[in-house]
Amino acid sequence: MSALEPRTSRRTILKSALGSGFVLAFHVPFAGAQTPNAPMGEAPVPTGFMPNAFIRIDGAGKTTLVMPQVEMGQGVYTSISMILAEELDADWSKVSVEAAPPNEKFYANPMLTVQATGNSNSIRAWWMPLRKAAAGSRALLVAAAAKQWGVDPESCTTANGVVMHKASGRSLSYGALADSANGTPPANPPLKTPKDFRLIGKPLKRLDTPTKVDGREVYGIDVMLPGLKFATIAASPTFGGKVGHVDDSDAKKIPGVRQVVLLDDLVAVVGDHMWAAKSGLDALNITWNRGPNGHVDTAQVWREIKEASEKPGLVAKKTGDADKALGSGDKIEAQYELPFLAHATMEPMNCTVHLTPGACELWLGTQIVARVQSTVAKVAGLPVEKVTVHNQLLGGGFGRRLEPDMAVKAVRVAQHVDGPVKVVWTREEDIQHDIYRPVYYDRLAATLKDGKIDGWHHRVTGSSVVARWLPPAFTGNHNIDFDTVDSAIDIPYAIPNLRVEVVRCEPPAVPTGFWRGVGPNNNVFAIESFMDELAKKAGKDPVEFRRAMLTKTPRLLAALDLAAEKAGWGSTLPRRHGLGVSCQVSFASFIATVAHVEVAPEGEVKLHRLTTAVDTGIAVNPDTIIAQLQGGMIFGATAALWGEITIDKGRVQQSNFHDYRMLRINEAPAIDVHLIKSGESPGGIGETGVTTALPAIRNAIYAATGIALRRLPIDRDVLAGRKHA
Amino acid sequence: MISLRINGEDKSVDAPPDMPLLWALRDLLGMTGTKFGCGIAQCGACTVHIDGKPVRSCLLPVGSIGNRAITTIEGIGATPAGAKVQKAWLDLEVVQCGYCQSGQIMSATALLASTPHPDDEDIDAAMAGNICRCGTYVRIRDAIKRAAKA
Numbered sequence: 001m002s003a004l005e006p007r008t009s010r011r012t013i014l015k016s017a018l019g020s021g022f023v024l025a026f027h028v029p030f031a032g033a034q035t036p037n038a039p040m041g042e043a044p045v046p047t048g049f050m051p052n053a054f055i056r057i058d059g060a061g062k063t064t065l066v067m068p069q070v071e072m073g074q075g076v077y078t079s080i081s082m083i084l085a086e087e088l089d090a091d092w093s094k095v096s097v098e099a100a101p102p103n104e105k106f107y108a109n110p111m112l113t114v115q116a117t118g119n120s121n122s123i124r125a126w127w128m129p130l131r132k133a134a135a136g137s138r139a140l141l142v143a144a145a146a147k148q149w150g151v152d153p154e155s156c157t158t159a160n161g162v163v164m165h166k167a168s169g170r171s172l173s174y175g176a177l178a179d180s181a182n183g184t185p186p187a188n189p190p191l192k193t194p195k196d197f198r199l200i201g202k203p204l205k206r207l208d209t210p211t212k213v214d215g216r217e218v219y220g221i222d223v224m225l226p227g228l229k230f231a232t233i234a235a236s237p238t239f240g241g242k243v244g245h246v247d248d249s250d251a252k253k254i255p256g257v258r259q260v261v262l263l264d265d266l267v268a269v270v271g272d273h274m275w276a277a278k279s280g281l282d283a284l285n286i287t288w289n290r291g292p293n294g295h296v297d298t299a300q301v302w303r304e305i306k307e308a309s310e311k312p313g314l315v316a317k318k319t320g321d322a323d324k325a326l327g328s329g330d331k332i333e334a335q336y337e338l339p340f341l342a343h344a345t346m347e348p349m350n351c352t353v354h355l356t357p358g359a360c361e362l363w364l365g366t367q368i369v370a371r372v373q374s375t376v377a378k379v380a381g382l383p384v385e386k387v388t389v390h391n392q393l394l395g396g397g398f399g400r401r402l403e404p405d406m407a408v409k410a411v412r413v414a415q416h417v418d419g420p421v422k423v424v425w426t427r428e429e430d431i432q433h434d435i436y437r438p439v440y441y442d443r444l445a446a447t448l449k450d451g452k453i454d455g456w457h458h459r460v461t462g463s464s465v466v467a468r469w470l471p472p473a474f475t476g477n478h479n480i481d482f483d484t485v486d487s488a489i490d491i492p493y494a495i496p497n498l499r500v501e502v503v504r505c506e507p508p509a510v511p512t513g514f515w516r517g518v519g520p521n522n523n524v525f526a527i528e529s530f531m532d533e534l535a536k537k538a539g540k541d542p543v544e545f546r547r548a549m550l551t552k553t554p555r556l557l558a559a560l561d562l563a564a565e566k567a568g569w570g571s572t573l574p575r576r577h578g579l580g581v582s583c584q585v586s587f588a589s590f591i592a593t594v595a596h597v598e599v600a601p602e603g604e605v606k607l608h609r610l611t612t613a614v615d616t617g618i619a620v621n622p623d624t625i626i627a628q629l630q631g632g633m634i635f636g637a638t639a640a641l642w643g644e645i646t647i648d649k650g651r652v653q654q655s656n657f658h659d660y661r662m663l664r665i666n667e668a669p670a671i672d673v674h675l676i677k678s679g680e681s682p683g684g685i686g687e688t689g690v691t692t693a694l695p696a697i698r699n700a701i702y703a704a705t706g707i708a709l710r711r712l713p714i715d716r717d718v719l720a721g722r723k724h725a
Numbered sequence: 726m727i728s729l730r731i732n733g734e735d736k737s738v739d740a741p742p743d744m745p746l747l748w749a750l751r752d753l754l755g756m757t758g759t760k761f762g763c764g765i766a767q768c769g770a771c772t773v774h775i776d777g778k779p780v781r782s783c784l785l786p787v788g789s790i791g792n793r794a795i796t797t798i799e800g801i802g803a804t805p806a807g808a809k810v811q812k813a814w815l816d817l818e819v820v821q822c823g824y825c826q827s828g829q830i831m832s833a834t835a836l837l838a839s840t841p842h843p844d845d846e847d848i849d850a851a852m853a854g855n856i857c858r859c860g861t862y863v864r865i866r867d868a869i870k871r872a873a874k875a
């Protein structure tokens with residue numbers, strides 16, 4: 001075993017870097033967790049059974065579950081509720097949910113160590129802690145009933161929110177026990193065995209969807225307050241630029257425009273409605289000082305990253321003697337690259353702020369409610385407890401809402417506005433002032449022996465988002481960003497001689513952040529594309545080539561075999577059609593996908609079908625998992641076919657959906673998802689579909705045309721033969 | 726003041742005639758079910774019906790509507806096709822983040838009202854103007870077919 005082995009576990013990395021104090025918070029009663037989350041002066045004082053920060057049961061049996069993870073479409077409110085209700089034996093019909101307030105002590109994600117929703121780990125991180133919290137709560141309810149009856153708690157059972165004593169035929173509802181059950185729960189309550197699960201594993205209806213089909217759901221952008229004003233902003237189009245001169249004489253003539261706010265790097269127009277704000281902004285004559293980045297363009301970005309990738313990087317994983325193996329035999333080399341991407345959540349960035357002397361109240365949908373609170377406190381010069389954040393359901397997150405910038409900008413505007421103000425970004429502002437998925441450049445080299453890989457070298461070059469976003473996890477891991485090398489250091493294939501290196505290279509000017517699929521998007525695209533090129537060199541079928549090196553990864557082998565079988569791998573296809581395969585272990589899920597594409601002579605790619613098989617451990621809500629894979633693969637297909645942000649003169653060139661294209665329904669493939677039954681702990685699923693789609697589509701194009709694309713999105717000129725790859 | 730007939734009710738708004746209906750609905754009437762997505766009729770999140778036809782409200786001047794009937798997501802459940810679509814959407818769990826779904830449901834309802842048994846091509850033509858970033862297209866297609874059978 002290599003000395004570097006522990007780096008393969010991000011949980012270990014984070015725990016060693018940051019400690020694990022979160023565990024202690026679980027049994028502090030809920031009342032202690034009540035940082036203000038209701039509108040000021042209206043904070044209800046909860047009563048009844050409050051065993052911990054996640055569960056409240058009132059006298060009527062109404063069971064309120066507090067969600068430490070945010071709902072952005074992935075269905076986590078339902079699956080987390082299922083986990084809690086399962087071990088609590090709650091009455092599912094009486095369950096309702098509420099968003100956790102900002103509180104790192106109670107609600108820090110156990111895998112991320114901060115209160116955040118990301119990295120496909122909501123279920124993985126909370127699976128055991130929430131089961132224990134709920135089982136401990138159940139034990140308190142049983143103890144209270146047993147005491148009332150004067151019987152042994154062991155002789156009592158629970159189901160659907162009721163404690164029963166079969167021998168005497170007595171029963172008490174959880175509601176009836178709510179006032180007598182509070183106490184200290186047992187440290188290690190017994191957990192159910194999977195055969196006793198009555199909720200987990202069933203495709204229960206989602207709790208959050210009924211209000212999303214009739215317009216009732218209130219996203220951040222929908223918040224309305226008495227006296228609310230509406231604002232929209234223009235930040236410096238050039239990264240790092242400043243406001244020069246502003247002529248607002250035309251803007252102020254527009255009916256409904258109330259105010260023009262000039263800050264050093266952005267301009268806001270405040271009005272009676274968004275139309276006034278938007279028309280006012282359009283009517284401003286702004287001269288910008290372009291600042292130090294006015295010369296930056298995409299060519300410079302690629303020049304710098306390619307140059308950086310030529311030097312050795314930090315060694316993230318080493319097995320055997322890669323140099324020796326690569327020095328003997330026919331070395332095959334390839335470089336792969338991925339572009340900047342914007343998130344383009346359907347709900348544009350927005351935040352509503354009410355700043356009063358000594359306090360600040362915010363409404364928005366965010367993946368980092370506590371960080372928003374603490375960041376805003378600094379900007380507004382307020383104690384943290386004076387900042388109230390009302391987290392709304394998110395109209396898409398995808399990593400974009402792991403940043404607090406939309407709240408910071410809104411508060412800076414609100415500092416100049418009397419009363420509450422809703423700051424809404426136009427789509428153009430949203431696309432041009434994103435925090436972008438970094439560009440990546442991957443160098444791969446390999447040698448083959450007896451039809452298998454003998455030597456392997458993978459050097460990943462790219463921005464380190466973790467170094468900025470969670471510095472202790474970066475410095476605590478010898479300055480290796482676990483995300484940049486995720487799915488590269490834990491490549492599933494048995495390769496005797498391997499070295500994975502990482503070169504940190506921050507692009508000029510362009511801010512970088514997490515984007516659905518994160519590090520594995522890049523690594524799996526590079527590795528799986530290279531695997532197909534190696535298979536061709538070895539004269540092997542791509543599935544057989546992979547199978548031979550997966551004998552020690554049976555869960556992935558099973559997924560690969562199932563995907564290949566269901567997709568009709570090996571069948572004869574019409575001319576210009578191709579099947580491409582991809583397989584990986586990412587986010588603790590084992591997934592294989594076969595894409596069926598058709599490439600038109602003029603270079604357009606038609607996606608016919610994506611067939612995927614996944615072993616993601618215990619499927620808490622199987623229908624949600626299927627939905628996440630369907631949606632994730634569409635997200636990945638969008639990136640494969642269309643996604644690219646380019647820079648010219650220090651600014652983003654794309655601006656809206658006409659030039660930053662999304663896949664549409666007429667371009668969407670049929671998608672078949674096959675879940676493999678498993679008793680293993682749950683894996684992550686929110687991003688897995690994205691990562692698996694990219695190389696499967698690329699490899700299907702390779703099969704259809706023989707053209708080995710080395711970058712995405714696809715280049716239609718290359719596929720049409722108008723240009724070389 | 727501009728008079729509008731929305732979901733069968735008479736409303737009036739103090740709006741300049743060039744204001745798109747989207748903002749009158751959202752910011753003046755507080756009917757926030759209709760969503761802002763792009764502002765240039767590229768994404769369909771703002772889709773409403775004018776006399777039963779799907780229209781992108783982000784580019785429709787409020788002064789141009791006159792006495793034509795406006796239907797929004799808040800009122801679409803009162804129509805037979807709208808109720809079927811909403812039910813199919815929940816039965817098949819189409820929705821993820823849900824932000825685009827008001828527009829998707831409005832487009833799907835207009836499709837079913839004019840083409841009770843749409844085939845895949847009809848669905849593509851009617852729904853291609855509605856972007857879903859969560860990628861719920863597979864289920865949208867299935868749900869439209871299910872609603873057509875209901």
